[in-house]
Every structure is written in C-alpha cells, then in structure tokens.
Amino acid sequence: xxxxxxxxxxxxxxxxxxxxxxxxxxxxxxxxxxxxxxxxxxxxxxxxxxxxxxxxxxxxxxxxxxxxxxxxxxxxxxxxxxxxxxxxxxxxxxxxxxxxxxxxxxxxxxxxxxxxxxxxxxxxxxxxxxxxxxxxxxxxxxxxxxxxxxxxxxxxxxxxxxxxxxxxxxxxxxxxxxxxxxxxxxxxxxxxxxxxxxxxxxxxxxxxxxxxxxxxxxxxxxxxxxxxxxxxxxxxxxxxxxxxxxxxxxxxxxxxxxxxxxxxxxxxxxxxxxxxxxxxxxxxxxxxxxxxxxxxxxxxxxxxxxxxxxxxxxxxxxxxxxxxxxxxxxxxxxxxxxxxxxxx
Ligand code: UFG
Numbered sequence: 111x112x113x114x115x116x117x118x119x120x121x122x123x124x125x126x127x128x129x130x131x132x133x134x135x136x137x138x139x140x141x142x143x144x145x146x147x148x149x150x151x152x153x154x155x156x157x158x159x160x161x162x163x164x165x166x167x168x169x170x171x172x173x174x175x176x177x178x179x180x181x182x183x184x185x186x187x188x189x190x191x192x193x194x195x196x197x198x199x200x201x202x203x204x205x206x207x208x209x210x211x212x213x214x215x216x217x218x219x220x221x222x223x224x225x226x227x228x229x230x231x232x233x234x235x236x237x238x239x240x241x242x243x244x245x246x247x248x249x250x251x252x253x254x255x256x257x258x259x260x261x262x263x264x265x266x267x268x269x270x271x272x273x274x275x276x277x278x279x280x281x282x283x284x285x286x287x288x289x290x291x292x293x294x295x296x297x298x299x300x301x302x303x304x305x306x307x308x309x310x311x312x313x314x315x316x317x318x319x320x321x322x323x324x325x326x327x328x329x330x331x332x333x334x335x336x337x338x339x340x341x342x343x344x345x346x347x348x349x350x351x352x353x354x355x356x357x358x359x360x361x362x363x364x365x366x367x368x369x370x371x372x373x374x375x376x377x378x379x380x381x382x383x384x385x386x387x388x389x390x391x392x393x394x395x396x397x398x399x400x401x402x403x404x405x406x407x408x409x410x411x412x413x414x415x416x417x418x419x420x421x422x423x424x425x426x427x428x429x430x431x432x433x434x435x436x437x438x439x440x441x442x443x444x445x446x447x448x449x450x451x452x453x454x
Contacts, residue, residue, distance in 0.1 A: 111135070111136075111137055112135075112136045112137070112186045112187060112357070113136065113137040113138075113139065113183060113184055113185055113186050113187075114131050114136045114137070114138055114139070114185070114186065114187045114188070114189060114357065115138075115139045115140075115141060115179070115180075115183070115185045115187070115188045115189070115227075116128055116131070116138055116139070116140050116141070116163075116188075116189045116191065117141045117142070117170060117188065117189070117190045117191055117192035117214075117218065118141075118142055118147065118190070118191030118192035118193065118233070119138070119140030119141065119142055119147075119152060119155075119163065119165075119189075119191070120140060120142035120144060120147030120148055120149060120151050120152050120165070121142065121146055121147040121151070121191060121192075122290075122300070122301040122302070122346065123191055123233065123287075123290055123346055123349060123350065124140070124142070124147065124151075124189075124191045124192075125147075125151035125152065125154070125155045125299050126155075126294060126299060126346045126347055126349070126350035127189055127191065127350045127353045128140060128152065128155035128156075128159060128163050129155045129158045129159040129294065129299070129350065130159070130347075130350040130351050130353060130354050131159070131189070131353070131354060132155070132156065132158075132159025132160060132161035132163065133159050133160065134354045136354075137161070138159075138161065138163040138164070139163065139164045139166065139179065139183050139185065140152050140163050140164065140165045140166065141166050141168045141170070141176070141179055141192065142165070142166075142167065142168075142192065143167065143168065143169035143170075143192070144167055145194075146194070146195075146304065148302060148445070148446035148449070149165060149167075149449040150446040150447060150448075150449050151299060151302075151446060152165045153449070154298045154299055155299060157298070158294060158296060158298060158299065164183070166179050169214075170192055170210070170213075170214030170215070170217050170218055171209060171210065171213055171214055171217065173217050173220075173221070176217055176218065176221050177221050177224070177225075179221075180221050180222070180224070180225040180227065181225070185222075185225070185227050186227065186229065187227070187229035187230070187231070187357050187360070188218065188222060188227060188229065188230050188231070189231045189233070189353050189357070190215065190218055190230060190231065190232050190233060191233040192214060193210060193211040193214065193215075193233070193262070194206065194207050194210045194211060194259070194262075195259065196259065196308050197237075197257050197259045197260070197308065197404070198308060199259075200257055200258035200259035200262070201257055201258060204258040207258050207259060207262050208258070208262060208265075210262075211259075211262035211263070211265075211266060212262050212265050212266060212269070215232075215265075215266040215269060215270070216269060218230075219269065219270065219273050223273075223277070228277075228279040228280050228281060229281050229282075229357065229360050230270065230280070230281070230282045230283070231282075231283045231285060231353055231356045231357055231360070232266065232267070232270055232282065232283065232284050232285065233285060233287065234263050234266070234267055234284045234285055234286045234287070234368070235260070235263045235286060235287050236286050236287065236288045236289075236342075236370070236372070236409055236411065237255055237256075237257075237259065237260035237263055238253050238254075238255055238260060238263050238264045238267060238286060239251045239252070239253060239254075239286075239409075240252070240253070240254035240255055240256050240260070241254075241256065241406055242406050242407075242408065242409055245376075245408055245409075245410050246342075246374060246410045246411055246412040246413075247370070247409070247410065247411060247412055248370075248412040248414075248415070249286070249368045249369065249370055249412075249415055253267075256404060257404060267284050267368070270282045270284065270366060271284075271366045274365050274366035275365070275366070278364065278365075280364075280365070280366070281360040281361075281363065281364055281365065281366075282360075282365070282366040282367070283356040283357075283359065283360060283363075283366075283367060283368075283369060284366065284367065284368040284369070285352060285353065285356055285368075285369055285371050286368060286369065286370045286371065286411075287344070287349060287371050287372075288341065288342035288343070288344050288370070288371065288372035288373075288409065288410075288411045289309075289310075289311075289341045289342060289343045289344065289372075289409075290343075290344055290345075290346045290349050291309075291311040291343045291344070291345065291346065291431045291435060292311075292345040292346045292347065292426065292430065292431035292432075292434045292435050293346065293434045293435050293437065293438035294346075294347060294434070294438070295347070295434050295437070297434075297437040297438050297440075297441040297442070298438075298441075299438070300434075300435065300438030300439070300442065301346075301435075301438070302442070302445035302446050306322075310341075310379060310382055311343070311382065311386070311431070311432075311435055312435075313325060314382060314383060314386045314394060315386065315390070315435055315436060315439045316439070317394050317395065317396075318386060318387070318390040318392040318394055318436065318439075319390075319392075319439055319440070319443060320392075321443075323395065324394075324395040324396055324397055325383065325394060325395070325396040325397075326396070326397055326398070326399040327379050327380070327383075327396055327397070327398045327399065328379075328399055328400070328401055328402035328405060329398070329399070329400060329401035329402070329405070330380075330398045331401075332401075332407045333407060334378055334407060334408065335378065336378050336380045336381075338378045338379035338380050339378065339379055339405055339406070339407055339408065340376035340377065340378050340407070340408035340409070340410065341376065341377065341408075341409050341410075342372035342373055342374065342375065342376055342377075342409060342410045342411045343373070343377055343382070343428060343431055344371060344372050344373050344411075344424050345424060345426035345430060345431045345434070347426065347434075348371075348373075348424035348425060348426050349371055349424075351422065352369075352371045352416065352420065352422045352424075355416075355420040355421060355422035356369065356420055356422075359419060359420045359421075362419075363419070367419075369415055369416045369419065369420055370411040370412060370413060370415065370416060371411070371413075371416060371422075371424075372410070372411025372413055372424070373411070373413065373424040373427075374410065374411055374412065374413040375410070376408055376409075376410040377428050381428065382428065382432070383396060385428050385429055385431075385432045386432045386435075386436070388429070388432070389429065389432035389433040389435075389436045390432075390436045
C-alpha cells in the first residue's frame with residue numbers, strides 16, 4: 111500500500127488527483143492551507159474515489175507544521191500542487207508568490223529528505239517554456255518564464271533538479287501542464303475560482319450561466335485560422351490520471367525528468383466559445399477587445415514523451431471538457447458550500 115501526500119489537494123486539480131490516487135489504491139494525506147481550496151472538495155474526492163483521505167490544514171511555509179505531517183504519517187510519495195497561480199496577481203505581489211511557491215517547495219523537499227521520502231511529482235506548467243519558439247513544444251524546448259508566477263514554477267523545477275542530483279535516492283517528475291479545464295463527470299468536483307476568473311473556460315461558463323454579461327476575447331488579429339489564440343486544453347480528469355502514471359513511472363526513471371501533460375491538439379478561443387455554447391445550450395455573448403499583454407499566439411504540447419514513458423495519453427476531447435465543466439457549474443453555481451461537521 112502506497113501512502114501519498116498531496117499538497118494542494120483541496121484545490122481544483124489537487125482534488126481530482128486525490129480521486130485518481132484513491133481509485134489506484136493509494137492511501138492519501140492532503141495538506142492544504144485552504145487559501146484557494148475547500149475541505150468539501152476533499153470530502154467529495156473521498157466519496158468519488160472510494161477512500162478516506164486524511165486532511166491537514168497546513169501552509170507549506172510553516173515548517174514545524176509541515177514536519178509534523180511527516181512525523182504523524184508514513185509517507186511514500188508526494189504530489190506537490192500547492193501554490194499560488196494567478197499571473198496578474200504575481201506581478202502585483204511577487205514577494206507573496208516567491209514565498210508561497212519557492213519557499214514552500216524548499217520546505218517540502220527539506221522535510222521529505224529528513225523523513226526519508228524520495229519520490230516527488232511536481233505540478234509544473236507550460237509557462238516555464240516562455241514564448242513558444244516552435245510547436246508542438248517538446249520537453250527540450252528552451253526554458254525562460256516571462257512573469258513572477260512562471261518564475262516560481264521554473265525556480266522550483268531548478269531546485270528539485272539540483273536536489274535530485276545531490277542524492278541518488280531521489281526520483282522527481284516535473285509535470286508541465288498545458289491548459290487544464292473541465293471537471294469530474296459527476297459534477298461534484300470542479301474549479302471554484304474566487305472573484306472574476308482569469309482563465310478562459312471558467313469565465314465562459316460564468317457568462318453561459320448568466321453571472322457575467324459577456325466574454326471579452328483578447329484579440330482576434332493573431333496569425334491563426336480565426337485570428338484568436340490557440341491553446342492545448344486538457345481535461346482535468348485526464349491530467350489527474352497522469353499523476354498516477356508519473357508515480358508509477360518513477361520506479362523506472364531515477365533522478366529528475368520532465369513530462370508535458372496536454373493533448374497535443376490546439377483549439378482557438380472561438381472554438382472554446384462555440385463548444386461551450388453547444389454544451390450549455392446557451393448563447394455566449396462576446397466582444398473583441400485588445401490583445402492581453404504577454405499572451406502567446408499558440409501553445410501546444412508535444413505529448414510523445416508522456417505517451418511512451420508514462421504510458422499516459424489524454425482521452426477526453428474539448429466537447430467533454432465543456433460538458434463536464436458546465437455540469438459542475440450548473441450543479442454548484444456558488445462553488446463549494448462551507449464545510450459542515452456531518453459532511454454536506
Ligand atoms: N482569453 C480571452 N478572454 C478571457 C480570458 C482568456 O480571450 O477573458 C484568452 C486568452 O487571451 C488566451 C486564451 O483565452 O488566448 C486562454 O487564456 P487562459 O488565461 O485561460 O490561459 P493561458 O494560456 O493564458 O494561461 C495558462 C495558465 C497560466 C499559465 C499560462 C502560460 O492558466 O497559469 O497558461 O503557460 F501561466
């Protein structure tokens with residue numbers, strides 16, 4: 111029996127990872143500071159995964175509290191997703207981002223080594239590639255983040271790479287996510303952004319729901335078939351399964367290695383709007399605004415390495431991503447309820 115610690119397990123991607131791990135037979139301990147997560151998501155992940163994840167409300171910058179989690183539980187592997195993730199906010203509050211993400215990551219690997227835990231799967235991002243120089247992007251694409259959030263991901267990758275090189279017991283997977291969207295097919299788990307969403311899919315879904323008047327498309331004069339930017343959207347349940355595959359692959363890959371998690375297919379902003387309209391049966395009013403500074407025209411993953419080495423491949427298409435995201439939104443229009451002692 112493998113006991114896996116999931117940092118950020120009460121968040122959007124983390125809660126889906128908890129389900130996937132439970133279904134694969136892992137015992138799960140969740141650590142989350144609940145800044146952007148919900149204890150109800152952990153409870154529901156337990157129901158959906160058929161297990162009982164243990165929840166510890168701990169912030170990774172609190173070293174003594176983090177160490178007591180390792181002292182209290184026998185951990186075999188760690189999936190590290192905890193962190194702040196809004197690009198714009200990271201520009202306004204860089205110190206907060208460096209502390210939470212970089213210091214948090216350092217505290218984590220320090221505690222792992224002290225307690226003899228050598229298996230780490232890290233939630234990284236395609237943002238570490240900076241502006242795409244060629245498509246699809248392979249894991250050998252040059253690195254270079256273009257904002258503080260991206261630099262916190264890149265710095266953590268560098269720290270973990272150096273740490274893995276310092277002791278041959280380490281095995282580290284750097285998972286570079288492209289654009290995670292969608293929700294668990296049950297409609298019980300999904301993304302619960304506080305305030306106005308920064309990302310396209312949750313924003314479009316809130317427009318479909320009538321919570322926002324219209325989508326502003328950030329530029330339609332790009333050099334793409336319909337003039338809008340292209341991204342590699344990947345269903346969060348496929349993404350979550352990729353973490354289980356990565357833990358298994360660590361048995362075959364000593365040291366530190368990066369894998370892209372995407373579909374290898376690109377979709378434009380207008381394609382997403384079209385599919386979200388079809389999934390919701392609602393009109394999605396939109397207007398075209400100026401380009402958003404820093405946006406790349408297109409970002410698409412090369413998924414070959416993950417397919418060959420992780421034995422993982424995304425199987426859900428954009429239609430399923432939209433349908434599942436819509437089901438979550440309609441069933442939970444206000445996100446997660448507050449936790450109750452008897453469950454929800
Ligand atoms: N977009 C709009 N209107 C909106 C929101 C987004 O037109 O209201 C467009 C963006 O311009 C972009 C596309 O929709 O072309 C996707 O935007 P997202 O913000 O959903 O995703 P990004 O690709 O910009 O950002 C993602 C992650 C970030 C990460 C970044 C770079 O969400 O965390 O990729 O890898 F930093």
